[in-house]
Amino acid sequence: xxxxxxxxxxxxxxxxxxxxxxxxxxxxxxxxxxxxxxxxxxxxxxxxxxxxxxxxxxxxxxxxxxxxxxxxxxxxxxxxxxxxxxxxxxxxxxxxxxxxxxxxxxxxxxxxxxxxxxxxxxxxxxxxxxxxxxxxxxxxxxxxxxxxxxxxxxxxxxxxxxxxxxxxxxxxxxxxxxxxxxxxxxxxxxxxxxxxxxxxxxxxxxx
Amino acid sequence: xxxxxxxxxxxxxxxxxxxxxxxxxxxxxxxxxxxxxxxxxxxxxxxxxxxxxxxxxxxxxxxxxxxxxxxxxxxxxxxxxxxxxxxxxxxxxxxxxxxxxxxxxxxxxxxxxxxxxxxxxxxxxxxxxxxxxxxxxxxxxxxxxxxxxxxxxxxxxxxxxxxxxxxxxxxxxxxxxxxxxxxxxxxxxxxxxxxxxxxxxxxxxxx
Numbered sequence: 268x269x270x271x272x273x274x275x276x277x278x279x280x281x282x283x284x285x286x287x288x289x290x291x292x293x294x295x296x297x298x299x300x301x302x303x304x305x306x307x308x309x310x311x312x313x314x315x316x317x318x319x320x321x322x323x324x325x326x327x328x329x330x331x332x333x334x335x336x337x338x339x340x341x342x343x344x345x346x347x348x349x350x351x352x353x354x355x356x357x358x359x360x361x362x363x364x365x366x367x368x369x370x371x372x373x374x375x376x377x378x379x380x381x382x383x384x385x386x387x388x389x390x391x392x393x394x395x396x397x398x399x400x401x402x403x404x405x406x407x408x409x410x411x412x413x414x415x416x417x418x419x420x421x422x423x424x425x426x427x428x429x430x431x432x433x434x435x436x437x438x439x440x441x442x443x444x445x446x447x448x449x450x451x452x453x454x455x456x457x458x459x460x461x462x463x464x465x466x467x468x469x470x471x472x473x474x
Numbered sequence: 475x476x477x478x479x480x481x482x483x484x485x486x487x488x489x490x491x492x493x494x495x496x497x498x499x500x501x502x503x504x505x506x507x508x509x510x511x512x513x514x515x516x517x518x519x520x521x522x523x524x525x526x527x528x529x530x531x532x533x534x535x536x537x538x539x540x541x542x543x544x545x546x547x548x549x550x551x552x553x554x555x556x557x558x559x560x561x562x563x564x565x566x567x568x569x570x571x572x573x574x575x576x577x578x579x580x581x582x583x584x585x586x587x588x589x590x591x592x593x594x595x596x597x598x599x600x601x602x603x604x605x606x607x608x609x610x611x612x613x614x615x616x617x618x619x620x621x622x623x624x625x626x627x628x629x630x631x632x633x634x635x636x637x638x639x640x641x642x643x644x645x646x647x648x649x650x651x652x653x654x655x656x657x658x659x660x661x662x663x664x665x666x667x668x669x670x671x672x673x674x675x676x677x678x679x680x681x
Binding site for chain 1: 483485488494495502516517519523531540563568
């Protein structure tokens with residue numbers, strides 16, 4: 268291919284195909300689509316990523332992506348400082364915000380402990396979480412990590428680090444998804460949903 | 475979402491999700507992946523597209539994407555000037571080059587006639603093709619466009635424009651794909667492959 272097209276074209280294709288889930292053919296097609304736009308659009312496409320690389324900041328408090336030192340969630344006086352929800356990344360923040368069921372603050376770990384990928388406790392914002400809890404003394408910490416081996420390991424690591432404090436550590440409920448049928452639910456999930464059953468009247472208060 | 479993350483982040487997500495086949499969720503995930511790289515990588519990702527917008531050139535002869543006025547295929551003295559293969563875009567050039575069965579030159583139309591999308595004959599490089607043929611007097615023109623309504627219309631338009639010349643206009647063979655089973659082939663394709671049958675010995679010369 269090197270000899271068929273131009274270097275700048277090949278370079279753009281290579282950059283796009285370095286993204287997960289985008290193969291060489293898809294990247295080729297996407298770059299062609301970009302070329303079909305006018306030059307200014309293509310320029311501003313590239314500029315968006317240069318701006319991102321230069322302007323990106325992380326909130327000093329929760330490590331969410333932010334334009335300012337303190338993100339809009341941490342700066343919001345209407346949100347409670349009493350509850351901190353621990354999540355892996357910004358996608359989880361967006362997912363939880365979309366439920367409109369949480370009014371506390373977040374703490375974005377920026378990853379989870381994964382020995383397989385060489386990510387240890389010091390590579391993610393756990394130390395910062397511990398310091399934050401000691402400083403701000405919230406009453407509750409909600410662990411909202413994936414129920415994978417790595418998520419469970421991270422949960423347990425943080426739990427051990429905080430066992431001496433009197434913070435109330437909870438985890439988001441695992442159970443049958445709303446709309447799911449019992450007969451198709453896996454045994455682990457169904458078992459957990461029976462063990463962790465909740466008073467029926469609690470479910471009535473939900474919107 | 476506007477209030478959750480930063481403007482530069484949202485802007486990058488928006489640019490990526492403007493590409494066909496990339497939705498908002500995928501774009502979010504891809505931008506997060508880019509942020510996980512170091513700043514220089516992210517910067518060079520953006521720069522690739524700015525470079526593309528500034529450096530992209532099209533070959534004066536065949537309208538292929540090129541770094542120079544004449545693309546490497548047109549500049550190659552080992553390739554025949556006698557046969558010109560007409561294709562829709564650079565993806566088709568790459569696909570045909572990969573077969574190693576064609577040693578002529580190309581002419582990239584940059585699209586096909588599509589009234590539905592408002593693309594007329596003057597929006598693609600047809601005038602340039604006619605001029606090129608008058609000037610260079612090749613002996614054969616291979617039409618290699620998709621067998622869609624639009625492809626057929628473009629084929630016919632070009633055929634009509636050249637009917638007064640003595641150039642030999644051919645089209646790539648339509649028929650049953652190699653490895654395909656006859657019983658699953660659609661009637662149109664099977665019918666065409668019977669009408670346009672070829673001497674058996676011709677198939678023996680292929681690598």
